Amino acid sequence: MSAVRVRLCGEEFIATERQPLLIGREADISVDDNRYLHRRFLQVACVEGLWVLRNVGAQLTATVSDLQGLFQAWLAPGAQVPLLSTHTIVYFTAGPTTYEIDILLDEPPFTVTPVISDPDSSDGGPVTMGGMSLTTKQKLVLLALTERALRRGDRGATSIPSSKVAAQRLRWTLVAFNRQLDNICQKLAAFGVRGLHGDSENLAANRRARLAEYALAARLVTRADLALLEGVEADGEELA
Template sequence: MIEKNDQPRTTPEPAVRMPVLTVEFCGELFPVAPGEPFVIGREGQLEIDDNPYLHRRFLQISDNASLWWLGNVGSALTATVADEQGSMQAWLAPGAQLPIVFDKTVVWFTAGPTTYELSILVQEPPFMQVTDPAADAAGAETIGPMTFTPDQRLLILALCESMLRDGARGAGSIPSSADAANRLGWKITKFNRKLDNVCEKLTRAGIRGLHGGPEKLAVNRRARLVEYALAARLVERADLDLLDGLADVT
């Protein structure tokens, strides 16, 4: 007699092997384990610093649906996210999340007067970029997807100078409009006019966060411009020679 088994046999599904993910900040590496959220902020697995403007829990890395995800679990601050080449940029608002698909993803965010930069490194990422040499050559005479006047380029450099000079990729300060104008040898009225022009040009190109009410036109606008300029590679460290050359002209 053949006995029937009321319970059908099932084959257990193989465990999903997540790519190895590591966060790099100020030259230190922080491995992220699947199944446990990795929190970045004043508290968490990666404690940035004791900046009172920074959320205790700001960014979170977690795994879901066979992918790594970066989420903004804060309530006010935003983050700018880009791939290493600057061909993809995203603005991560509170409550938003996006998949981490590149081998190197760079994140910038600003809390008070300080802008931070960290990198997310993934071994065997689900997406591999293919660079078009012809496209690189064609864009050699422009800054990113659009052109800027020499004065506009100097303005962007002056605001990004601290971050560009920090080779350790950690934190830098955003100068006030007065300090940036003084660095360039401009009057504050000229600086503000040029800043308006740059922000309007980027806003027309679809870049968010650069235009708002009168109360939002100081630190917030400069911080967003710095984050986007770094993410889109509008300026790079080699361009600092233009700022250093100002002393020879004045």
């Protein structure tokens, strides 16, 4: 059975049928010296001939996606998902930092033929993504939260801005930003996306991180969309 390669920040690690890999703060793959990160969080292992990704942590979750964004899974503590694609991307957040890991499978059990869709969002109208319509303002919210991740060249660690910083990036008021944030979270929750509710500041921070993870995993925004951020102007009346 072929091995699985796990890539983090340019380094590559190998998991074999007899030697699974643990990912965490103090594990086979030491992600970061981040006190919010579990010492042992994720595991890549072979179970009855099938490669799986397990969440062996107690609190943190991860978002799992294929390279095309056609598949997304929310990996809660104690859960596991099979690794079915040639290229799987894993996003997870610990404290203020979001991480991105690549898992490469040379001989996947299934292959997927991607359906390419490149909607034109330049006219300011709604954009349909996977059956869900996003307005330009909603896409701007996603871009403000994921801009650092989209702009960096190497996959690895990044940070999710606070609502205040994201609002300033868009030249919106904080109230206007939170209104659009609430709208898109409610819309995604109605589509079955989990982890997007938060009332306290801690839960709200988790909600922003989860929204950013899902937007990146589902390709709701890409590097090509960053052009929307260029020359963003305040809309005083509507976004006051």
